[in-house]
Amino acid sequence: MDNIVPGSFQLMKKINTGLIIDIIRLKGPISRAEIAKTLNLTPATVTNITAELINKNIIVESDLGQSTGGRKPILLKINAESYYIVSIHIGSTGIRTAILNMESKILDKITVKTRPETTYEEAIKIIKESVERLITQNEKVKGKLLGIGIAAHGIVDTEKGKIVFSPNYGWKDKDIRTDLERMFDVPAFLDRDVRAMALSESWYGAGKYVDQFISVKIGYGVGVALTNNKQQIRGYTDGFGEFGHTKIAFDGPLCSCGNRGCIETFSSEKAVERYAAELGIDADCMAVHELSLNGDERAITAINKASEYLGLAIANLINIFNPRLIVLGGDLIDINDYYFNGAVESAKKYALTDLYKVCEIKRAESKGDAIIKGAAVLVLENLFDNI
Template structure:
């Protein structure tokens, strides 16, 4: 019972700091002596710090408590087709270190595991000294993931099928490892540190090499009965359309992702490009074919968002991924498709662009580790 109460007090300080002992006693129903005893232990362990006195209408001013973000760290890793992003954050989400490693297309899963293990070990060794040290590693993968088992069922763009990724990584890392879909990780990051903080119900739409979404309902991530809710990239938008890497035809991902933008431009122009940045640069310089490719992707992206609005009725759809750097060019094509459903109807959904940058997915992966370590316990 003591450990449960201690966890409850820790969660309150972490989520509501600065907070006073009296307020914690009021929230938990625990007497003030018990609260003080638990807080003394947390201060001794380095998890809680005293911040000084707070305001008071009458009587003595309360001594405020804060959560010590520097008490420990978490590693976040985002695996994509062309690169792997790593970061180290403290327990309050402050970025300590980040780096990007190129990942050759078609690299075998064993090579990716060795690459991830090597870099994570370097990050752990270089992490600042702290009471808890590095508490775990979160891995974001673009594909279908069994979160509970840590197994990647199918990551089409990586050509991974039924990969026990958590087991493979934990065999080399003396740390707990958590595996989840990249879009879910993005939604977690938005909910903790991004625009998702403002909403109880929102959808995070990840637009990268592929396309997926993380759906938050009543402040809880919706995983679905099999754990694969949010795979909007594989909703069919063109019957008998282009063949997708998932095996189906006409998936949204084939028309509204970074990969599709590159393919559309190359088909229209006959020119080879390797990055979406090149296409947007051409468009900004007046290239008509680049603008046409962006317009096509924008319309399909808006169609997918429109479907999400009608399906989920969220307060907001937050678009993330590298492509958000070029939101003004995309918005011109998206606006006509979205205007009716988002402005003139009863849905009242806001379309917003993520401000978390290119580290959003790896930030969510690290956040998942912290959420698990300090999961809110059930009062018995």
């Protein structure tokens, strides 16, 4: 019991620091008194945390506010250009690298396509060249890197900074944190891509307003994250969320994990491509999307078929967890109404009525940038651990 109370205080301080940073980012310049009132925190808590943030040059004192009878209050704002963050998303079909400022604004980004046979060494080379190019193109970043946030698909060990298994590439036990820290001489932090998306929604999106919500990231795979009181549920070995590899058939298409009948083989963007091919469309997912917008019935049929299975999967989540909110994100779900609306209707059809009607299903608000912004939050959260 002796370890619980100090840990609880540290967690609360971390959460409060994140809330204070966020309110300054959204409403700054803002006074300490207004922060305390808005967040229902004590003035002493706000004063102590903001003092440490000023000391770290994360926020700065700005103009004087309007007086209500006494001295004019000093206003606070984010020091947007004090530091910068490199954010990396290793997805199933590409590697996206970006630089963000302290207001989570993306200053520049590069996307490089990958193949299933892309080796880990090739991926590291892509990351190195992308980061170096971004720094060269943005001179003010030099010497001001706060850290690197990495979001990867598959199973990761967050504490050790290792990619345990990357199903689409076949990588196993890759110490990416150490490799990037040696390369760029700044701290690096790793998590799953769906958890990065959940972090982004928790800080900047629909998840800001609820204590608990489920995030579902749909790409070539399907991953799930459960956020509870701003914290990620991780499982015993950090493997929580491999929802795409739960089975809905004893047989079925071969999955990247080596088994058959996985949810992602029926409901993912890869499934959309397969259904389209069966109907005579030889194209990638985004091309199928474009055809659907132009009224191609084959493309619409392919997307609707995948969306029904996705809705079935979402219904299972609703029936198991009874969530208030489910956030859906991914390249196709972000932009294709057939896919999103079909999944929602299917979830309504297959979920228990009383549980479905209290659950809101939304798209990720930061859409295509959700994972990149969430990977940057990994760096900021570690900063809060040390405040």
